[in-house]
Amino acid sequence: MSDKIEFQIENLGVPKFKSPLQLSTVRGDNIFTFISETDKLVFDTSLEGYSQCLANNEEPSCLEKAGPRQNIFFQSEKVTAAIVTCGGLCPGINNVIRGIVMALHYFYGVKRVIGVPYGYEGLNPEVGHPFVELTPEKVKDIHQFGGTILGSSRGGQSVSTMVDTLVSNNAQMLFAIGGDGTLKGANAIGDEIMKRGLDISVVGIPKTIDNDVDIIDKSFGFETAFDIASPILKDAHNEAHGAYNGISIVKLMGRDSGFIAASASLAMPVVNFVLVPELDFNLYGKNGFLEILKKRLEAKHHAVIVVAEGAGQHLFEKDDVVTDASGNVQHDDIGLFLKQKIKEYFSDVFPVTIKYIDPSYIIRSAAANSSDSVFCSSLAYQAVHGAMSGKTKFVVGKVNDRFVYLPISAVVSKRKKIDLESGFWFAVLQSTGQPFSIK
Template structure:
């Protein structure tokens, strides 16, 4: 049933002047009993009717009439972790504005440089946040607070929260950050402390399970689209011109696939979810060869985690977040293509805009999304909910226990309509192996 943990019984009335009556044209408070069914298929509905079981459902996000904290006494903290992503500053701003203007919270702390900022030994000073010092930050990419990868000692981090009288922690990040939020929440629970911990899903890879999408993802493929357009111009500007664009996507190829659909001039999309061979009659190089014979140019978009099985030596080096550092598939492809076409007249351009894409400011779609995520996160925290993530599922804003979304990474379904759309757009074979 995806139940959200509660710190205790709400004892205070919300300062929000909302309604409990339908039809008065004022937004109504959300009740904890307001839930949305997870699986909307008719097949699942008929199965539930047959068995009589209660369907899996999610708690609807939004403001509660009864809240857990006295807003006048609340201290909130915000931390941003992991790699950069469009929209982080929008979330920081949205959380600060919601706490200050909706609930009258006066003390809001910014934690610098990710979870490092909760470890006093690192020497980073906590910063005071206010509407005045965050009001313009949404116009810029990156993170106003700074970020870092990797975790810190959970006990030390909770010590820091308690020492600063923090009542709620908003953590903006991806899979590793969310697992950290859960671990912090478990330590808080052991101490019988009353600190709410909230996750806000940030990753341009869009690989957080169960949810519609993470913020920053839409901007990522939006920013990548004109780069792909220009790469296409490079490819068509030469006889047998080939352009390779490498985009981020360690374990999931959503950016590469979505960018190819948004700018439908791509001829091949290579993603981590697919197996493909370079050599052989049905291999990638033969398909590329046939493409050049037909059209005299080709544009390839490859996700950073694609084709790792092609490397003779498997990478075992990990980054601070514990992720395997992948070998560079873009440079590898370029070398293999040059080798394959050594006796032919070809021109290859290789473009890796990864850090430009991830450090861009949020576009309009992500700006709307980040603000709404921030507001819903604040409403949930004020109600005393903890170890949950504010997110969108089936186009509805809901709260999900963090433990549910960190069980596995979301990946492209190669039998799904989305990937079929990519294949239709590129014209590439279903299989290259």
């Protein structure tokens, strides 16, 4: 199969030390066992994929099952581990930090864990951010708060300098919590470490509130994001319904993918239009957005519009593409743009009342909900197990509802987006009543 994905994880060497974990090596009901390196999970679980492999006499693409190994690569009591958080805030970062520290300390007896302050800047001594010593006592309550106790930043630093810093601090592990840019940076750090022949494991924990990391089922913080957004949509509906021809516009996060906007609208089905980056739409014309909005107001006299931050960028006239420090394209404000265009359009039609709500920074800085909290802890534990076994340049995530290890390179090659022909998007259309095409 030409499109077969390779999921081979790189290793620092042969694990020679016995794990301190007291687990069974024999499978049984409700028994937590060590994971064998031969215990793989098939990536494509469909009958079609299985049949194609049989027809081509090929092995299916398989994933490495996450979990503790009977033999580990590092002498755990001598390990120094480092944790860094990069990019924008997201619910659950502190939960992941806490989980890593607790797993290192209580599972493996690691005595020193250092927190790298303010993203990759903290691995550049010239910037001057001192490390933070992380202990179970220091992190035991941080899950109750949003943000990150380590601070964050965007943008990269010299890979060579960052590796030098890890070496000078005798770090054997780096846990990088971040999105696409962070993971690419972690992969580059891993490459430099391998080139130097060093025994330092580099682990990525995917963090993107937009849920746009490819292959994995979901990223942490995403459920909290649309959970918090849902009651905001209810309030927006109350505002719109409270005025004759009232319109509420709610802008939610979603730079390249509209999962938060779509999921929040399904969770709180009071929304009439969902505009996402994956959907091309026109403002004007017989089937354009403004004409469809007009028909909605004529019929119901109120409307709720949810728009992802990256939607409708084709409507702006741009000469140059501007990017932020992480290399992400900086989008124009589609929420304010829509508000202005709606106001202009209806000035010659009939009076409307428009309310604009942007809760993005409130949502991304919130603490994780219960579901995400459990998920974050599990991600942290599985990341630690993988690092202790000597695996490197990998991320931990759920695929087909099972925790697995994936090469960083596999998940950063492209962004996950909403399939506009999927059942998920069809459910959005059914919930809102908006047409399939707005052109």
